[in-house]
Amino acid sequence: MKAERLVKYRRISPAHLNQDKMKRYEKFADEVAELIRRGVLAPGEKVPSVRHASRTYGISPSTVFQAYYLLEDRGLIVARARSGYFVREHAQRPLHEPEIARRQAETTDVDVSELVFSVLDSLKDPDTVPFGSAFPSPDLFPLPRLARSMAQSIRDMPAQEIIADMTGGNGHLRRQLALRYMVSGVMLPPGELVITNGAMEALNLCLQAVTSPGDLVAIEAPAFYATLQVLERLKLKAVEIPVHPREGMDLEALADSLARLPIKACWCMSNLQNPLGASMSEDRKRALYELLHTHQVPLIEDDVYAELYFDNQPPKPVKSFDRDGLVMHCSSFSKCLAPGYRVGWVAGGRFAERIGRLKLMTTISPSVPAQAAIADYLQHGGYDRHLRKLRHALEAQQDAMLASAARHFPASTRVTRPSGGYFLWFEFPETVDSLQLFQQALAQGISLAPGPIFSATRRFANCARLNYGYPWNTRSEQAMELLGRMLRSF
Amino acid sequence: MKAERLVKYRRISPAHLNQDKMKRYEKFADEVAELIRRGVLAPGEKVPSVRHASRTYGISPSTVFQAYYLLEDRGLIVARARSGYFVREHAQRPLHEPEIARRQAETTDVDVSELVFSVLDSLKDPDTVPFGSAFPSPDLFPLPRLARSMAQSIRDMPAQEIIADMTGGNGHLRRQLALRYMVSGVMLPPGELVITNGAMEALNLCLQAVTSPGDLVAIEAPAFYATLQVLERLKLKAVEIPVHPREGMDLEALADSLARLPIKACWCMSNLQNPLGASMSEDRKRALYELLHTHQVPLIEDDVYAELYFDNQPPKPVKSFDRDGLVMHCSSFSKCLAPGYRVGWVAGGRFAERIGRLKLMTTISPSVPAQAAIADYLQHGGYDRHLRKLRHALEAQQDAMLASAARHFPASTRVTRPSGGYFLWFEFPETVDSLQLFQQALAQGISLAPGPIFSATRRFANCARLNYGYPWNTRSEQAMELLGRMLRSF
Structure with a gap:
């Protein structure tokens, strides 16, 4: 059945398979990754065995192996001794998605600049964990x-x-x-x-x-x-x-x-x-x-x-x-x-x-x-090759931040699951004031982009945008844990 | 007496002599060039003999020689056999300077853009003689x-x-x-x-x-x-x-x-x-x-x-x-x-x-x-050295354009003599319409900047700005001659 889902999925993107110069195994890995991202293959679920996949798609076992090694490298699947490969369980308790915001006043004069600049100023310290940054890590370029x-x-x-x-x-x-x-x-x-x-x-x-x-x-x-x-x-x-x-x-x-x-x-x-x-x-x-x-x-x-x-x-x-x-x-x-x-x-x-x-x-x-x-x-220079690498890196980093948020943030937190880019939008419990959170976090060396800077009417008081464009490391994890504790104190 | 004028001049710029790392002969050449530019040494006038200059300024005859060679290179003086060096007679019939413009309406809404863009568009053809350009020749950098x-x-x-x-x-x-x-x-x-x-x-x-x-x-x-x-x-x-x-x-x-x-x-x-x-x-x-x-x-x-x-x-x-x-x-x-x-x-x-x-x-x-x-x-990179070279080049080019204008333009034309930059401002006889001139010249492959684009009230109808920032050559000379003929036809 899993194989069928893969087949079905493949049918909708035949262009992708023949169009560019990616190696066969990279293409196959990409398609499996896509299924994982879309939840077709759920966390903890077994991915098709090498033999099974090889037969179903008419590709050699070594191509399947190479694809699975790549997915393992990218943190999407894990090997279990004598059982094969499984989708990583990084989000056992995934957070819900936010809902659409209500409409507000008809027309608004805009004067949000001062607030924005105070947030931008906070990003100047290179030692700050850059969750508030507007750029992905320059090391990805x-x-x-x-x-x-x-x-x-x-x-x-x-x-x-x-x-x-x-x-x-x-x-x-x-x-x-x-x-x-x-x-x-x-x-x-x-x-x-x-x-x-x-x-x-x-x-x-x-x-x-x-x-x-x-x-x-x-x-x-x-x-x-x-x-x-x-x-x-x-x-x-x-x-x-x-x-x-x-x-x-x-x-x-x-x-x-x-x-x-x-x-x-x-x-x-x-x-x-x-x-x-x-x-x-x-x-x-x-x-x-x-x-x-x-x-x-x-x-x-x-x-x-x-x-x-x-x-x-x-x-x-x-x-x-x-x-x-x-x-x-x-x-x-x-x-x-x-x-x-x-x-x-x-x-x-x-x-x-x-x-x-x-x-x-x-x-x-x-x-x-x-x-x-x-x-x-x-x-x-190989622009398209670079872009593929960049997308993979960002996707893995998104997974890492989502998993970390599920571990550390209050369970009623809502979060987006964008199919690209390097931002997550968090909707925290109503009691959270994200401008206060911004100040508290900054005092601890963590930046974030508080909700009100994204609205002419200063809405989204309990929301924040977090950047996952930097390689995930223990500092990122600690920062998420610390943010989680601050969120609970509201 | 000429030597005295030189001495007097030197007194007012002692800082220049000691401050930077120019060679002695370059400094001396610069000072003589300055006197020529200011008209202290007039066209056709003899510059001090090498012996005289060497004695007066306490510099070696070879330094004076080097300075004079440099000035000859820059087209400012000429050697005459057995007579020594003379200031070049490039403008026997120099044109007069324009006078200050009268004041106009108190305040003005501005809508000159269309006119400016039509002039800028005209500069796109690289074969045009670029008298209308806003830049000096990129070869000077x-x-x-x-x-x-x-x-x-x-x-x-x-x-x-x-x-x-x-x-x-x-x-x-x-x-x-x-x-x-x-x-x-x-x-x-x-x-x-x-x-x-x-x-x-x-x-x-x-x-x-x-x-x-x-x-x-x-x-x-x-x-x-x-x-x-x-x-x-x-x-x-x-x-x-x-x-x-x-x-x-x-x-x-x-x-x-x-x-x-x-x-x-x-x-x-x-x-x-x-x-x-x-x-x-x-x-x-x-x-x-x-x-x-x-x-x-x-x-x-x-x-x-x-x-x-x-x-x-x-x-x-x-x-x-x-x-x-x-x-x-x-x-x-x-x-x-x-x-x-x-x-x-x-x-x-x-x-x-x-x-x-x-x-x-x-x-x-x-x-x-x-x-x-x-x-x-x-x-x-040697910025100050480059700047000195650039200034000398522009100064020589200004001389060339002024001399050419004196040869070819109507005698009642007035022209500025700026102590720098790469623009001359010409005030032609009242009958000249510089927008018409601009069109006629463009048809002959010559650009220029007509007076009205420099005024919110579209004044300066009989004026134009000409760029001398490009090395002077026979094409420039021919273009000036052609402009002179057009001017006379008004």
Whole structure:
């Protein structure tokens, strides 16, 4: 029966098996891992025997062995003497998922910045356990290889090109990006891509391109705190739309707001939403696009975590349904390849020219050598191989944090199970004040991102976002235990 | 008598003779060049004989010879057989300087962007003679040496530092910058420096830090066109203060406006103003500071050309008179070392924290590898040696363009003689329409920056800014001749 489930599962992803250059055993291991992550193979359950699996899938026993060794390495299964392999029991008492938040006030002036900065300041101490960080561990990135690309591309770059690249962006990088869009099914007209100083600049420029001070913008609740800061800076008003922990933005609530309020733009993370980790289904993405299209409200799609999916297929952006340039699709290399290089982009749809001009007026251009380095790496560095490794590392770290939370946090704690990224969203018992928790934890050398920084209306007082993007170790475990004790003291 | 003039001149710059590590003959050559530039030694005039100069200054004849060879190389003097050296007669019929512009309307909404972009677009063709460019030739920069610094510093950089440097900027670069301020007599409290994505971002952030939409800002007329674009983007109103071609901003006009209008900030280039090239004297800089201090109006000092001075002493910024953090001093490496790297900064005075936070909200950080590369270059690359070479090259190119203009342009044309930078500002006869000239020239493969893009009120219709930052060659000469013919056709 287990084998059947595997077979059934395999049928839905045949593309994955033949498409890329992964070794056979890695593919098989990935598929088993996926089943474990989805709970098809439950903790403690026996995985198919080597003989059984070999026969069912028509692969050699040694391929199955290699796959199981890999899964053991990744902490997903354990060998028991003379019994075979079993799914690890790291979460005997798994925590429940949170529910969708209730809707709040219609429109809100935003002034959350001070609070956000006090949290960001707390992260400066390198000795702090970085559960509050917005970045995964830099050790997960191929920085030495990237440095080689940097050295080579800047050495070979004609002087004139350094000046020319400032206006339109590095041509090589633009081609590489367009190619990646094409492979994922999005055909971009040339000229639609604007290279920016990270996704943050792209998002700022998009919002400026389609709004004026005082305008209403539909955003998520909870939302990435920088969204709130950008709204605050541009003197825009927020219309908070609840986000379901697994399904993403509540489209009924959005439809309702669009029908009643003069909303000028919608800002949304359709994949691996920060902080909830929700990913919208393709149907819901299409529905979101059609809804916005009806009202001709531009979508600013923040898609910076898309490459960090744990599923077998990369998630599509809403941009892939865009018929008339209504979607501005923003992303960057900061979270998946090159932190600190500050290279992002936006496929700006019908607003691309306007966005490009705003960029020339504010920062002119992102760093030209950084663009050239990333372009070289994309072509020669093995980006997709790196991404697979990164996803595996993050998935194992998510398992570790979930298991640790189940061991140490109060049983009534709720937690998300995102299928990617590096954030968990915890909903603690009602009595917990996460701002107080933040202060107490910081005094003990642990950072976290308290719930209220993710809301214009300072909701989510009993929630927090924890980062599992750093390799799990005894310090992480001790920090979770300590947090658990603090939680119980509320 | 010539020797006396030289002696007199030497007395006013003794610091220069002992301070740095220039060779003796280079120093002497520089001083003679300065006298030529200032007209103390006129075109055609004989320079002191080697014997005479050697005796007067107590330097060896070979040092004088070396200096004269250098000056000959730089095109400033020529040897005549059996007669000695003479100042080159490149401008027998020099053009006059323009006069200060009259004042215009009190306050102005700004909408010059479209015009600016059409000019910028025209520069994209690499075959165009780049008189309209905003940059000097990239061949004047030590890009290969900088690439070595880049390769080395990024290779040696700990992964954690890449993340950490995003919040506060690269520590090494901050120290190098603070040191350069210290050497030039400005003691910056730690924390006052914010590293930005070029000076353009610094200027944007400063303006945002001290204004709200609708506020009045005092700017120069003519002003750098990006100033106008930034005002337009932030929905600020311009109060245009005339700039004298040599003395800089008209302080009486400024005082008058400050007394009558609720001006929220003043944006000024005190050194080598773009486009006029004016540099304020120290007395005028002090007076400007005191005036703004009285009204408690913050100064945004755009000082990106300061390193490109032709005088013997580096010019001081207004910032050096700042007693209470009222001055935000902005600069970058884009015009003097590393175009395309996009590394600038602001010494933000009492507004530094606010500026730093705005930066975190808009672009987070400039590229970390680019910062590290420049820090390494500043320490090991020979920055001051490069700057001396760059200044000499630009000075020779200015001479060449001035001489060419005198040969080819109508005699009633007026032109500035800035003591640095790489722009000349031409005031053509009243009948010339520089926007038409721009179109005609572009059709012939020549770009230029027409006067109206430097004014919120679209003045300076008969003016243009020409860039002499590219090595002078026969194409440049032909382009000037062609422009001369077009000018005469008006």
